[in-house]
Amino acid sequence: MAVIAGALYFPALRRQVNRAKQLTEKTAEQARRELLPPAPVTSGDPMVKARMFWGANGTDGALVPVTVELPLSKDPVLRAKEILNTLLAGPVDSEARTLPPDAALLAFYILPDGTAIADFSEALTTSIPSGIQSEQLAVDSITRTLEANVPQVQRLKILIHGQEVDTLAGHLDLKQTFQVSMKEAPAPLPSRVSAITGPIKRAIEKVEGGAKK
Amino acid sequence: MGLNIVVLDPAHGGSDLGARGTEGIRESEVVLVLAAQVKRALEEQGFQVLMTRYANEDPSFDDRSARANAQRGAVFITLHIASTGLGGTARTYVMPDMPPSNDTSGLIPWDQAQAPFVGLSRKLGDMVQAQLAMRFKGSPPSALVAPVRQLRTTAAPAIAVEISSVSVQDRAELDRMIPGVAEAVAHGVVAFRPSYVVPVLPAAPPGVTP
Numbered sequence: 336m337a338v339i340a341g342a343l344y345f346p347a348l349r350r351q352v353n354r355a356k357q358l359t360e361k362t363a364e365q366a367r368r369e370l371l372p373p374a375p376v377t378s379g380d381p382m383v384k385a386r387m388f389w390g391a392n393g394t395d396g397a398l399v400p401v402t403v404e405l406p407l408s409k410d411p412v413l414r415a416k417e418i419l420n421t422l423l424a425g426p427v428d429s430e431a432r433t434l435p436p437d438a439a440l441l442a443f444y445i446l447p448d449g450t451a452i453a454d455f456s457e458a459l460t461t462s463i464p465s466g467i468q469s470e471q472l473a474v475d476s477i478t479r480t481l482e483a484n485v486p487q488v489q490r491l492k493i494l495i496h497g498q499e500v501d502t503l504a505g506h507l508d509l510k511q512t513f514q515v516s517m518k519e520a521p522a523p524l525p526s527r528v529s530a531i532t533g534p535i536k537r538a539i540e541k542v543e544g545g546a547k548k
Numbered sequence: 549m550g551l552n553i554v555v556l557d558p559a560h561g562g563s564d565l566g567a568r569g570t571e572g573i574r575e576s577e578v579v580l581v582l583a584a585q586v587k588r589a590l591e592e593q594g595f596q597v598l599m600t601r602y603a604n605e606d607p608s609f610d611d612r613s614a615r616a617n618a619q620r621g622a623v624f625i626t627l628h629i630a631s632t633g634l635g636g637t638a639r640t641y642v643m644p645d646m647p648p649s650n651d652t653s654g655l656i657p658w659d660q661a662q663a664p665f666v667g668l669s670r671k672l673g674d675m676v677q678a679q680l681a682m683r684f685k686g687s688p689p690s691a692l693v694a695p696v697r698q699l700r701t702t703a704a705p706a707i708a709v710e711i712s713s714v715s716v717q718d719r720a721e722l723d724r725m726i727p728g729v730a731e732a733v734a735h736g737v738v739a740f741r742p743s744y745v746v747p748v749l750p751a752a753p754p755g756v757t758p
Contacts, residue, residue, distance in 0.1 A: 396633060464631030465567040465575070467641050467710050471694045472632075501609070501697060505559075505566060506628070506708075508697040510659075 380406040386483040387422055388476045390431040396468045398433070398476055400483065401426060411487040415451065416443050418484045422476065433476035435462030441496070449489030450512060451481065457496050463504045470507035478515045488515045551744035553622035554590050554737060555598045555615050557698065558583040562606030567631040569714035575629040576604070578714070578722055582627050585726050589734035598622075610658070613701040617661060623672060623740070624706040625733060626698045633712030635721060638684045638729060640677040640691040641708040642669045643699045661703040664747040668705040671743050676707060676736030683728040684711075705744070709733060 382404050391399040405421060408414045419440045425432040438459040444452045463473055474493070481488045491513045493503075500509050558579035560566035566575030580603075587597045598619070600612040616624040633639070646663040649656065656664060673691030681687045691707065699706045711725055 466630035466632055466713070467628060467694055467696055467708060468630050468639065468712070469632045505564065506696055506698075508695040508700055510697075510700075511695055513695075 380408050383407040383484075385418060385421070386480070387418075387426070388433075388479040388483070389422075389426045390433050390472060390476070392428065392430050396472055398472065398479060399431075400479075407484070411485050412443055412445055415445070415453075415481060415485045415488065416440060418480060419443065419453065419477065422480050433473050435459060437462055445487055449487060451485075451488040451491050451515070452494060453477070453491060454494040454497055460495055460500065460502075460504050465504045465506070467506045470503040473503065474507060474513060478513050482516045486516065486518065491515050551621050551623060551737075551741050552594075552596055553598060553619050554595045555600065555619065555622055555624045555704070556583045556587055556590075557600040557612050557615075557624065557626035559626055559628045559698070560606065561601050561604055564606045567629055567714045569631075569716065571717060571719065573629075573714040573716070573719050573722065575714055578629050578719075579627045580604075581723070582629075582711075582726050582729060585730040586625070586627065586733050589730040590737060593734050593738050595737065609698050610701055612698060613661065613703075616706070617701075617703045619704070620746075621744075622704050623737060623744070624699075624702045624704045625676075625737075626696070626706070626708045628708060628710040629722065630710045630713045631715060633710075634686050635712055635716050636684055636725065637687045638680040638709065638711040638725070638732075639688060640673045640680065641694045641696050641699075641710065642666070642673040642691050643706070644693045644695060646700075656703055658701055661701045662699050662706060665703065665705050668744070668747065669699070669707055672705045672736070672740045673707040675739040676709065676733055679732035679736045679739075680709070680729065683732050684725070705740070 383406070384402050385405045385407060386400045386402055388398040388400055391397040403421065405417060407417055423434050423436075423438055423440060425434070425436060429436075435458050437456075439456040440453065441456055442452075442454040446452070459473075463469060477493075478491055481491065492499075493509050493513070494500075495509070503509055558576075560576035560579065562576075564576065566579070568574055580601075583599060587599065590597050598615060600607055600615050612626070613624075616622050643662050643666055645666055646660055649660050649663060662669065670691060677688065677691045681689050694708075696708045699708060709729065711722070711729060714722075716722055
């Protein structure tokens, strides 16, 4: 059922993803933050049934998985970016949206220990409805969607505009790292973070320091 | 040492309005009214009640936690109005399990002050939520777990209570909930009182006085 629903709305979703991509590609901020050499993007990425966790209409603070077919890279970082951009683009039914429509993913890294760093634009904190329930729903939708589609990600650290911040929108604690998966990562990841500098590098070092304690 | 103090925290304030509804409802204002009624209900049960703010001001997270951390025999309750959720429902949140501190000084690190109290907080949260669920249909039966920033630095049993929502058409809908929330919180704290114990912290090495 969910697969059929996903197939029906996929063209609309694809348009929204492309629009979101164009928007983020245009920002100088995005260009500045693309510090890693991009992995080659091939048009032959296989179509994969991805499970996206959006809000469930009519229920209180619940998420439901929606299966959509997407061309997804095998590279876990690229794959995670594609997945999160789709999540940000949102479902056709805007009521089921969990993240603000104007928020953008600025950068994404995965450390060798499976800790992912997702850097979002400030709109994630300024446009999200303030409250414990709504902020928790937003983070849960990100972590559960990553868990379902990018098995290399074990934990998630959320940065805003390259900085560690206190809260998402006044409630949920962003100083901590969120558990994504309790399963063992499929294979150790090569370190691709040596080219990172500046505040993101410092934030990563802080996360790595915390993990070693 | 028994439980005799409740620190109430009306969230937000000052330039931080918190959640805002389309009808002009501001979380920072409603929680002050809610806190005043919760305070009265707790005082009727014999508790001493301290507030983190009495007017339109915005103490920092740490200043609010410090109000509780300076007390002995206290619990901490932060009060919120959500942007979302089924109107007329209420939820209690507690922190998830926190890793034990590696600090060998016998002191609790400020950043992780809630760690030794998570079990007690869960018990308090479940008791308050059971009372809320009896009064507000559609509310969950027990406390929910969420990493709420305000709770992390609080060295006492600590919970967040959030009611839905600022999105109601008429502020009167929220005002009608307030007496029930106040009564539920007070009854929940009374039910929790026999469970209250001061957690045993790791022993400090010789020469270090916690």
